[in-house]
Amino acid sequence: MKPVLLLIPGMLNTARIWSRVVPLMQDHADIRIADVTTQTSIADMARHAWALVADVPATQRLVVCGFSMGGYVALELIATYLISNYVSRTRATALINTSARAETADGMLARDKTIQAAERDFERVIQGIAQFGIHKDHHADTALMGEALSIMREAGQQTAVRQLHAIKARADQRALLPRIQGRALVVSARGDAVVPPAMSEEMATLLPNASLEWLEPAGHMTPLEQPARLAALLKTLL
16 A cells, blocks of 8 residues: 655645656655645645545555645644644654744735735736745756746636735644654755745754755755655655
């Protein structure tokens, strides 16, 4: 029986954010990808994600992997549905370019400004996100940049607004982390300008059985920027 790998996309991501990772993993796991484009809260996203894996018995290995906003969803899912049976032998967590903290006051103001900007000129906003979120070494990679923009366009303006509101209201999950006894993988990049790498270091410190891995060169969009290395790391949890 293959282990189950639940992949949870980030903000303005469809399932295509994993398009470079999945082909490297599909022989090793039963891969299920959450759709986080329609809900209005992190809790609702976690409920949908849980429905994808609620059938996985406690004896079967389950790896919950969240990227960026998907990390907030992964922690909410664990807190609400999995913590009571998060057995170290069969449950594992991957948190990629994300944080366990709630939004700061400054962060809320920045989200509000992004919402207003997205409502005025969505294309300009996603162009900025691509430039800011992807490492400068990859800006000349037209296929990568084009794929990132295509994914964000596919997600769309209204999804961006819903997700930004949801992110503003996310819970602080730092108290949860010491209770997650299963293996954990924390992945970041020192070039991540979206989620400070210090947030990854903090999570790795709070998780009892975590390893912290750095993907270089990369910015925030590691599933697109470093898919082979990311897939290799995820295989260690399977």
